[in-house]
Amino acid sequence: MPLNWKTGGVLLGFVFFLAVLLVKPIGVSTQFVILDAIIGNTVNAELITQTDDGAYTSTNAYLAKSNGKYAKNAANPLNYSFVFVLAMMAGAFLSAMARGGVRAEERRLPAIWRANFGDTPMKRYLVAFLGGFIVLYGARLAGGCTSGHMMSGMMQTALSGYIFAAGAFAAAIPVAMIMYGREA
Amino acid sequence: MNILLALLIGAAFGATLDRIGATSPNWIIRMLSLRNLHLMKTILLAIGTGSILMFGGQMLGLVDVGHMSVKTAYVGVFLGGLMLGAGWAASGYCPGTGVCAAASGRKDALFFIAGGLLGAAAYMVTYPAWKASGLLDKIAGGKVTLGTVPGAEYEGLVGMSGDVLGIVLGAVFVLVAFLLPERLVGEGAAPVAAE
Incomplete structure (x- = not known):
């Protein structure tokens, strides 16, 4: 916890x-x-x-x-x-x-994945890989990530931080709700 | 000296990300699917706390305004934000939490890092096309803060004093952290499965 x-x-x-x-x-x-x-x-x-x-x-x-x-x-x-x-x-x-x-089971596969997609580690690793690809491509296009733009940026009242956060949550919330329908 | 500070602040940041649950895809996805906003409250309170301390420190002359570093606003910031958001929700990791999760032993985080390195490389290669598209051209003044921060090299969007506005917005972030319910989607107690 x-x-x-x-x-x-x-x-x-x-x-x-x-x-x-x-x-x-x-x-x-x-x-x-x-x-x-x-x-x-x-x-x-x-x-x-x-x-x-x-x-x-x-x-x-x-x-x-x-x-x-x-x-x-x-x-x-x-x-x-x-x-x-x-x-x-x-x-x-x-x-x-x-x-x-971190427990061995969790290290192998997060609970939220298991609840939604069963014991499918290969599928999970593929999604993590593709996710990593678009996260870093997007971060470099935006010029920063959750740390630099969202946290550091909004903390400094940077306009760019707010624009970034708006884009990130506008995509993240629907994707999370659609992909992970089951709670864990 | 700088390297020593990198070690100290970096380690403190990594340890804190781990302790607030941000290195766990379970907590990230619970937050992004609006089923358990515990981590959202943590993040909002952190932004508010950081803002109040920083601008308060600047007003008292204890914090060097020159240490601020404001990034440029351009259309690509929003597009990149959308991409990062989609990948963040699908994988449950962002760049910082991904490397920390890998260090804590999570196997999928290693795949996230590998994909990330490839994604960053793909951007390096395609950068000239983005540059030519004009989507990296600054908008609304580029490196701007919402208010005009005294002594800072950045322009303000509105004429208001930037440090006062920073403290006010910081207080708003803190307030929202307190007012936000435990969950916005679903019923019953928010999920907190043992890990």
Whole structure:
């Protein structure tokens, strides 16, 4: 059972505040691009290049945009935002262990899936894969995800955060209601 | 120093996402199907709390306004939001909760991450077409906040003082979190199956 919403909400809000106070607003989805670029550059060393004056650029227009900001981060993975996501994973792992771990059955297949589609792990993994594809494609098109646009954005009263949240919930609520008719 | 902060704040964020139930597709889907709004209340309270602390801190001069980072508004934000929303509901994960869920041992989250990496790569490749379409061109001023935040580099949509408006909206988020019922769809106690 998760934390009471009052405790959990204040805690989560405090973490978002702490990030702005000490560094900058939280965001996650850009790091999928950075990891892609790191992998891409390993396979093809021409992907990210450094010019004579030390600036980074890329043969990929997206990595090269904003003066090669993404290209630079991929060439130097030990930067704040990338390490942040790795630390998130460590934090979630430790937290899950501290509460006794996620049950084996649940790790294999979430209860809500089992209630609606039975014991069909392959189908679930396919949906998770396709879901991941459109989530990250959409996040990059939007320029941020639930963390960067919705939480950090609306917290700062950013117009873009409200536009994003409107789009996300307009699609998410009907899809969830149609796909998952049974409760769990 | 920055790396140390990344480790500390990142770990705190990951642990908190896990403790509020956001790393579980069950809780995400219960929220999105409006059958148990516990997580929605948590998120609304978090946005409100963060907003009040940040703008309050700015007014008191304790928070550097320069740390704000407002993203550009354009039509693609809405389109991308629709796509993310559909995938979020189908999979029960968003980028941040997906990586945390994988770290907590959920197998399907690994498939989500693999799909995500491919989706991000697909966007990298198709980016020039989006750029050419004009759907990435800024609207309503682009990087704007609702009010005009004193000392910030962003324009305000309305003439109101941005930090006061931020605190007022923060209070509205908190209020909505309290007023929101436990469930909007279905009857009886909201589902909270043991995990």
